[in-house]
Amino acid sequence: MAALPRDLRAGPEPDYGGLRRLDQSIYAESVAGTYAVAVALGAGLSSSAERLRALAGECAVDTDTSNDSACVDAFVERLGTFALRRPLTADDHTSYRAAVQDSPVSAADYADIVTLLVSSPYFLYSVELGESQSSPPGVVALTALELAARLALHFWHSAPDDALIAAADSGELLEPEGYARQVERVYADPKTERMLEELFVDWLEPKHLDELDLRVGSFDYDALRGDFTPGPELKSRMLRELGGMGVYYAHRTDGTFAEFFESRRSFAETRDLAEIYGVPVWDGESEPPVFPDPERTGLLTRAALVATGHGTSHPIFKGVYARRTVLCETIPPPPADANVVAMAVMTDNVTSRAVTEALSGARADCAGCHVALINPVGFTLEHFDGLGRFRAIERVYDPESGLLLVEQPVDSKAVPRVLPDDAREAQGALDLHRFMLESHKPQVCFARRYFRYTFAREEDDVCDGCVLNALLRPLLAGEPLSAALRAVALQQAFRQRSVEL
Amino acid sequence: MSELTRRRFLRGTGGLMLALPFLESLAAPAAAQQASRPKRLVSLQSAHGGAWAADLHPAQATLTESLAYAGHQVRRGQLALSVNNGRAQLSKILSAPSSQLTARLVSKMNVLRGLGVPFMGFHHTGGHLGNWGTIQGNLHGMHHRPTIDTVIAHAPGFYERPPLLHVMLCGADEPEVAGSSWGYENPRRKQGQVVRAAPAGSSVRLFERVYAPPPSAVNATPRPRRPLVDRVLQDYHRLRADVRLSQRDRLRLDAHISHLEELEQKLSQPRPACPAVEVVADSGAARLSVPNADELRPEPLFPGLHWHQYLGTVLQVMGVPASEYVRGELGGYGDEFVAPGVRESGQYAEATFRASGGKLPFL
Numbered sequence: 001m002a003a004l005p006r007d008l009r010a011g012p013e014p015d016y017g018g019l020r021r022l023d024q025s026i027y028a029e030s031v032a033g034t035y036a037v038a039v040a041l042g043a044g045l046s047s048s049a050e051r052l053r054a055l056a057g058e059c060a061v062d063t064d065t066s067n068d069s070a071c072v073d074a075f076v077e078r079l080g081t082f083a084l085r086r087p088l089t090a091d092d093h094t095s096y097r098a099a100v101q102d103s104p105v106s107a108a109d110y111a112d113i114v115t116l117l118v119s120s121p122y123f124l125y126s127v128e129l130g131e132s133q134s135s136p137p138g139v140v141a142l143t144a145l146e147l148a149a150r151l152a153l154h155f156w157h158s159a160p161d162d163a164l165i166a167a168a169d170s171g172e173l174l175e176p177e178g179y180a181r182q183v184e185r186v187y188a189d190p191k192t193e194r195m196l197e198e199l200f201v202d203w204l205e206p207k208h209l210d211e212l213d214l215r216v217g218s219f220d221y222d223a224l225r226g227d228f229t230p231g232p233e234l235k236s237r238m239l240r241e242l243g244g245m246g247v248y249y250a251h252r253t254d255g256t257f258a259e260f261f262e263s264r265r266s267f268a269e270t271r272d273l274a275e276i277y278g279v280p281v282w283d284g285e286s287e288p289p290v291f292p293d294p295e296r297t298g299l300l301t302r303a304a305l306v307a308t309g310h311g312t313s314h315p316i317f318k319g320v321y322a323r324r325t326v327l328c329e330t331i332p333p334p335p336a337d338a339n340v341v342a343m344a345v346m347t348d349n350v351t352s353r354a355v356t357e358a359l360s361g362a363r364a365d366c367a368g369c370h371v372a373l374i375n376p377v378g379f380t381l382e383h384f385d386g387l388g389r390f391r392a393i394e395r396v397y398d399p400e401s402g403l404l405l406v407e408q409p410v411d412s413k414a415v416p417r418v419l420p421d422d423a424r425e426a427q428g429a430l431d432l433h434r435f436m437l438e439s440h441k442p443q444v445c446f447a448r449r450y451f452r453y454t455f456a457r458e459e460d461d462v463c464d465g466c467v468l469n470a471l472l473r474p475l476l477a478g479e480p481l482s483a484a485l486r487a488v489a490l491q492q493a494f495r496q497r498s499v500e501l
Numbered sequence: 502m503s504e505l506t507r508r509r510f511l512r513g514t515g516g517l518m519l520a521l522p523f524l525e526s527l528a529a530p531a532a533a534q535q536a537s538r539p540k541r542l543v544s545l546q547s548a549h550g551g552a553w554a555a556d557l558h559p560a561q562a563t564l565t566e567s568l569a570y571a572g573h574q575v576r577r578g579q580l581a582l583s584v585n586n587g588r589a590q591l592s593k594i595l596s597a598p599s600s601q602l603t604a605r606l607v608s609k610m611n612v613l614r615g616l617g618v619p620f621m622g623f624h625h626t627g628g629h630l631g632n633w634g635t636i637q638g639n640l641h642g643m644h645h646r647p648t649i650d651t652v653i654a655h656a657p658g659f660y661e662r663p664p665l666l667h668v669m670l671c672g673a674d675e676p677e678v679a680g681s682s683w684g685y686e687n688p689r690r691k692q693g694q695v696v697r698a699a700p701a702g703s704s705v706r707l708f709e710r711v712y713a714p715p716p717s718a719v720n721a722t723p724r725p726r727r728p729l730v731d732r733v734l735q736d737y738h739r740l741r742a743d744v745r746l747s748q749r750d751r752l753r754l755d756a757h758i759s760h761l762e763e764l765e766q767k768l769s770q771p772r773p774a775c776p777a778v779e780v781v782a783d784s785g786a787a788r789l790s791v792p793n794a795d796e797l798r799p800e801p802l803f804p805g806l807h808w809h810q811y812l813g814t815v816l817q818v819m820g821v822p823a824s825e826y827v828r829g830e831l832g833g834y835g836d837e838f839v840a841p842g843v844r845e846s847g848q849y850a851e852a853t854f855r856a857s858g859g860k861l862p863f864l
Contacts, residue, residue: 025696025697026686026687026756026757027696028760028764031761031764032760032767035730035764039729091739095732095739098732099729112729115729115733116729119736120733121740121757122740125753129743129745130745499747
């Protein structure tokens with residue numbers, strides 16, 4: 001699998017809510033890689049009599065050559081139906097069968113069949129041709145098997161299971177009630193949790209978060225961390241918590257988007273992360289512990305989203321992240337020479353907030369975005385240090401010696417202007433999340449991300465309006481997240497595809 | 502015109518250099534194709550002004566001939582290799598132990614310069630190579646265009662067929678995210694979307710692409726078999742013939758088919774016998790160790806250790822024997838250099854490679 005290029009986060013702004021599923025690029029490396037994997041898979045599955053028997057049955061390893069042809073036919077049919085997610089046509093059968101040389105059939109022949117099927121476009125791509133009749137014009141209904149495949153891909157990132165295939169074969173999947181039953185069953189399956197976990201981590205992963213152990217050994221970071229020594233796994237555990245949190249609210253409970261967004265529960269399943277939160281380790285099953293600090297309220301106060309891995313708290317990064325990733329806003333790029341000016345006013349002996357204000361106010365062309373949009377959001381999250389721990393007091397240490405330079409109470413008050421005309425002052429994270437929810441921006445943003453993730457393409461506000469609205473309405477109405485996600489699959493638009501006229 | 506600050510200038514002039522082994526490929530493409538050895542196209546870029554052009558390129562004085570072409574004076578000259586205290590160099594950055602950077606190797610190299618776009622570059626995400634659609638913010642809504650490295654890689658004037666390996670070594674902040682190389686999904690037919698080329702991702706993967714097929718694909722094969730790519734191709738053509746496919750789907754299939762045809766061509770060529778190659782997981786023994794960013798910022802920006810790691814990779818790509826080396830995927834400047842720690846998924850993806858048998862197969 002190492003031969004395959006990794007999917008890259010893609011989307012309008014890959015660093016802010018970019019999703020790996022949106023990377024649909026076709027590279028030479030991906031084509032060569034999938035072929036190499038197919039060859040290796042075929043060879044590996046047929047590399048011993050034992051494996052070959054498990055793969056194709058006793059007839060593939062016995063000494064009787066008279067049954068070879070029937071054995072190959074059965075194998076092509078069985079594996080082909082599974083790989084192509086539909087019964088094979090006569091043309092299919094002939095095509096994949098043709099790889100086999102004359103009798104006696106060898107292990108390498110079976111390997112070739114595996115290679116061909118795993119390299120097939122019908123396996124690698126989601127081929128949806130639809131029913132032959134088009135009504136209304138420009139739209140065709142998916143066949144039952146195509147619908148089964150789409151449903152499995154949507155919620156599981158995998159092939160349909162036997163029950164879905166059976167529902168397709170029996171016609172149940174094309175009946176409204178039968179289809180709804182299958183949507184419920186598929187969503188309830190544990191495989192859906194894997195999809196949700198990946199979705200939430202992809203969406204929320206902050207680009208600015210360094211490895212938490214990277215600066216261990218530097219004076220100011222060591223002074224900040226005290227007795228807590230972050231390990232190399234801490235960052236990934238923080239990210240995993242985001243996924244676990246999403247799964248908890250969207251799958252394991254009937255949580256609403258607001259409950260998810262304003263959550264005060266810890267999903268830390270390791271001791272180091274739980275120590276940062278000051279809570280017991282969550283066992284993954286019982287009710288998650290509640291944060292002891294009232295300021296730790298809401299998604300943006302998760303360790304992954306407030307930690308920096310530095311001695312400083314970086315309010316600018318957090319402000320940009322929140323606006324772009326969670327509110328789906330566009331922020332113009334900084335002037336090309338912003339850093340040159342910024343360095344000139346940097347100082348180490350004041351708080352993060354004071355440094356940020358000095359940097360942003362140094363030039364008029366910076367202040368426009370920073371003062372009004374970026375910094376205030378970051379300031380409301382100032383109650384957390386570079387490791388993501390709650391702090392009432394900010395302590396600034398000398399990078400050269402680790403000596404304490406400044407000690408000041410945290411000021412997290414700011415006017416975040418979630419909506420341009422909203423001039424309310426937020427006292428901190430709690431207010432910030434409330435203002436955001438009231439603006440509906442996070443709900444709309446999540447709906448767009450979910451659409452992109454599950455459909456592996458960017459949304460079209462006109463053509464995909466029905467699906468987006470079906471998703472957004474329950475989110476805004478306070479219905480369970482799970483209901484909103486299932487609602488997408490229940491849309492008529494989900495069961496059809498458009499065609500060129 | 503706004504003031505041209507030093508940093509903007511550096512960003513705009515961030516170097517792009519293409520090393521094209523086989524000089525004859527420029528003069529006589531057909532003859533070059535007759536050479537039995539695989540051809541390599543290696544693109545290097547320095548990000549964010551991380552290296553001065555004067556350090557990156559051979560001296561201007563070596564450009565002794567000129568030719569008028571398309572309204573420009575194109576200059577060329579013989580590469581001049583100097584050796585001092587066991588170190589050979591074409592430029593400060595194109596420098597390596599003289600046992601590796603030999604006159605024989607240099608005689609097969611072309612170093613092209615002046616291919617980057619020296620204006621509207623901003624951050625190096627591809628705009629400086631001609632894809633202005635990647636300019637940060639892209640406020641003018643410009644479409645993506647292929648970058649110069651992919652244009653050359655698929656230009657029949659250079660290669661009748663695409664080079665067997667086209668590697669972009671970029672110094673972007675995060676190669677995984679900010680890869681600068683862009684090209685058509687179907688570069689041979691110049692069709693499909695313009696997408697970011699797959700970055701090497703990790704040094705291990707790059708090394709395997711150069712020297713060895715994926716181990717699982719080799720070791721598990723019980724006996725030599727005829728490649729099945731032709732049959733796979735038939736399968737794709739079979740689907741493509743379905744009239745119900747959309748135009749967009751057909752273009753994607755065409756891209757896949759084009760890459761399959763390229764793969765078939767590669768697999769049909771005799772593969773050089775490769776000595777046993779051992780890929781050693783990051784041992785930590787040869788990690789980059791950069792003390793702090795401040796030492797890197799003073800001008801002239803250093804052309805030292807990091808760039809030699811680059812060149813080490815290039816030399817390996819070109820087939821210079823080596824017993825062991827490290828490479829780093831380099832960041833640009835500033836904070837990225839602060840940390841001595843190494844992460845496979847980060848900017849300093851590293852590994853230690855050891856090629857047994859001394860001489861590697863591509864010379």
